[in-house]
Amino acid sequence: MKRNKRERQALLTETIKENPFITDEELADKFTVSVQTIRLDRLELSIPELRERIKNVAEKNFEDEVRSLPLEEVIGEIIDMDLDNSAISILDIKKEHVFKRNQIARGHHLFAQANSLAVAVINDELALTAKANIRFTRSVLEGERVVAKAKVISIDEEKGRTLVEVTSFVNSEIVFKGDFEMYRSHA
């Protein structure tokens, strides 16, 4: 559906607010306009380009926040963190992440992103994975960006276990889902 400019710009603002990591190409597709039109819209609306938006988010220093491991040990880049509640990271799938034969991302990289996010979200100096139940729902290809969202489902103080659900997306498609049962030293 073609929209007039005002409608489109309102929806554009809304869309980027909901998903700051959407590319201009994806926006152009979504609104059936050219990429150039999206760029002009962003200029008029003073919405920075994707690279800048990511940088803004990443500039927030999570180093002081994450307790269970040093930030550089997290696979992917953390862009949101609310300890013992939720967290988001992004991982750009590059050549080194895929099977040579078919350019499909290897499962253990998606697992590593999700698992390290499940560790990072725990508000404790010690967090280890006890169990995980995972599902790969759609192949991820080289060049795609995986956004992993972790949600703490429950904290069992007696058992010292925390349940973390991680769902990973490429754009709005779910590519991976994992339930992680995490061990922690203090609940």
Add this chain to the structure above:
Amino acid sequence: MKRNKRERQALLTETIKENPFITDEELADKFTVSVQTIRLDRLELSIPELRERIKNVAEKNFEDEVRSLPLEEVIGEIIDMDLDNSAISILDIKKEHVFKRNQIARGHHLFAQANSLAVAVINDELALTAKANIRFTRSVLEGERVVAKAKVISIDEEKGRTLVEVTSFVNSEIVFKGDFEMYRSHA
């Protein structure tokens, strides 16, 4: 229990046959003798040292055998392969595999070893992981050697799914267990 030399050497032969990757130190512990005694036993019995035993196994060329991925994409070293039936790989846990803070191996490395072995055991050009149910049963430390054993449990030709069970050991202790549901192009 102290055994006489003949008993010990018979048991030693048996033990190494069952687990070719056992170290002289572990054997000395097991038989409550010195490492030197084990070395002499091995000399008398013409059993090569561990490094040689591993080399012998690794010299067998699995390159022609594994179909689902190039051998260099397997995490760990494959030392036994019987396509669509069973496979074994070893992974030495080094500095780059552990959390800096506590020298505990990171879960995604154990997962990567097991998962890539589950891929490699599939007798098909295309094998992808659909689901996995995994459990970390004991922390693995830097310097330890993880032996992963994969067993194909069932091949569902209609659905194109193969169930692979992977159990990983350090010495005789289970450290990881995973059930992998693999997708394949031809059953």
